Amino acid sequence: MGNATRRTTCRSCRSAEISPVLDLGHTPIANALLSDPDAVDEPRYPLEVAFCRDCALVQILDDVPLFPDDYPYYSSVSDTLLAHSRRHVEGLVETLRLDATSLIVEIASNDGYLLRNAVEMGIPALGIDAAPGPAAAAREIGVETITGFFGREIAREIRAERGPADAMVANNVMAHVPDLNDFVAGFATLLADDGVLTVENPGVEMMIEHGEFDTIYHEHVAYYSCLSVRSLMARHALTLFDVEFFEDLHGGTLRYWVARDRPPTARLEERLRHERALGMDEIAFYDGFGERVASISSELRTLIRRLRAEGATVAAYGAAAKGATMLNTVGLGVEEVEFVVDRSPHKQGMFMPGTHQPILGVDALIERAPDYTVILAWNFADEIVAQQAAYLDRGGRFIVPVPEPKILG
Ligand SMILES: [Zn+2]
Structure with a gap:
């Protein structure tokens, strides 16, 4: 793996007026699932978000080496x-x-x-x-x-x-x-x-x-x-x-x-007005984001450590990139979250980057019956909960991490 390249200008308009708004520290490549968690020294790269004051684009500052495979x-x-x-x-x-x-x-x-x-x-x-x-x-x-x-x-x-x-x-x-x-x-x-x-x-x-x-x-x-x-x-x-x-x-x-x-539709004009009214073209809109993220992270970490201290077992659902960011940023290793399930057979048998949970098939929610399952793929939470009636019937419970960590049901 090569090094990250730090940008000093906007990747869209090339303005130098870009200001950092959130720093998530150094994290591994979120899609780089591991076939053997012990075999490699995983590279970590800075993960920082910035806002362009000229074209309003929110963007990552560092480009990392990626492979389509x-x-x-x-x-x-x-x-x-x-x-x-x-x-x-x-x-x-x-x-x-x-x-x-x-x-x-x-x-x-x-x-x-x-x-x-x-x-x-x-x-x-x-x-x-x-x-x-x-x-x-x-x-x-x-x-x-x-x-x-x-x-x-x-x-x-x-x-x-x-x-x-x-x-x-x-x-x-x-x-x-x-x-x-x-x-x-x-x-x-x-x-x-x-x-x-x-x-x-x-x-x-x-x-x-x-x-x-x-x-x-x-x-x-x-x-x-x-x-x-x-x-x-x-x-x-x-x-x-x-x-x-x-x-x-x-x-x-x-x-x-x-x-x-083509002329703009009324719907577009309305949305642009809405974005300007929120202040999305100004840095103030993005200012509180870092604090918000720190608070969600700390709440989720506290909740899961408390459940573990009480003797409960915790798994997670969804081995996508956002799951990797969540586990790594919040600091949830195998001590806190034992394994991750995913429907994709291409991911099963692999391990999460950075935090190294094994990725199992969704059947593991029934077979291993974790007391709690964090829905990392919260964008599909309704679909997942609907598909997992059997897990819920057996007393399993789901946790959604955002907009605030919450145990469902
Ligand atoms: Zn720009």
């Missing part, structure tokens, strides 16, 4: 996400009148969880994903997929070969791209003149207001608002013209609608 995330394991994606494709097909002559391109298409819907409807679809495993899984279900990193160069190649894209989708990826401007230049290169791009990411507003600090990790380099997305798109002659808000998806997700030139 480190991403074991397969989208198709979440029912909530599958239903959301299907509705999204149906909506695009209807509003843009996509047909067998159109082209829909998805960046970070993963295992084809979204584009499979377009393929079923007879719309030509092309996925791009950097991780070879999920890309191969997508091809297996009939979703044509290029393995690679999206940017200006790959966009040029696709346009030359396939023509411009009528619709583009980039969900939960623009927040993970270190070279933001090359990435957005790719959109501008590939999008048809009357084409539409939608981009989804968890919004920074909910992260700050609800203290969702575990959505912060090295690979998650940027935390967007309408204000910062509008500025980023405008730099590439693209217009943010509409926005949707999904309150229950990943703790509050915004879907940005982007085109070359």
Whole structure:
């Protein structure tokens, strides 16, 4: 592993007016699950969040060396996400009148969880994903997929070969791209003149207001608002013209609608007014975040240590990046949280980075019957609780960590 590279200018507008707002110390790469917790000396990198006073982008200051093979995330394991994606494709097909002559391109298409819907409807679809495993899984279900990193160069190649894209989708990826401007230049290169791009990411507003600090990790380099997305798109002659808000998806997700030139909707104007009224374009809005995070961390640590002292056993649910940030930042090792369960077979048998809990299948909640289970994947808490009726029937109880640590039921 190489060293982290510290940025001194904004990764979007390149202004030097960036101010730190939260320091989470040195943590391991949140997605780098371990196959043997004793074999390696895990590298740790500084994890610090800053705010750009010029373009309002909230961002990580340090870029760390990453490898696409480190991403074991397969989208198709979440029912909530599958239903959301299907509705999204149906909506695009209807509003843009996509047909067998159109082209829909998805960046970070993963295992084809979204584009499979377009393929079923007879719309030509092309996925791009950097991780070879999920890309191969997508091809297996009939979703044509290029393995690679999206940017200006790959966009040029696709346009030359396939023509411009009528619709583009980039969900939960623009927040993970270190070279933001090359990435957005790719959109501008590939999008048809009357084409539409939608981009989804968890919004920074909910992260700050609800203290969702575990959505912060090295690979998650940027935390967007309408204000910062509008500025980023405008730099590439693209217009943010509409926005949707999904309150229950990943703790509050915004879907940005982007085109070359379309007038802003009333809904977008309203959201921009709302963001300015909150002060999201000023550093004061972000000032109390550090204190809030310290208080949630200390409450959760105290709660779990108390339960352990009383003789209770504690496990956790969700071996995703946010789980790793939560365990590492709060300081919950195997003494506090014995094991982590996850539905993804690709993660089972591995160990959490930094804190080294073994990752087991979800059946372990019944077989090993921990008294308490911390829902690290709290963005899917309703889904998880609904699926675990048997665990609850046997007296197991769930804990959600944010917006404040709480034992459910
Ligand atoms: Zn900036």
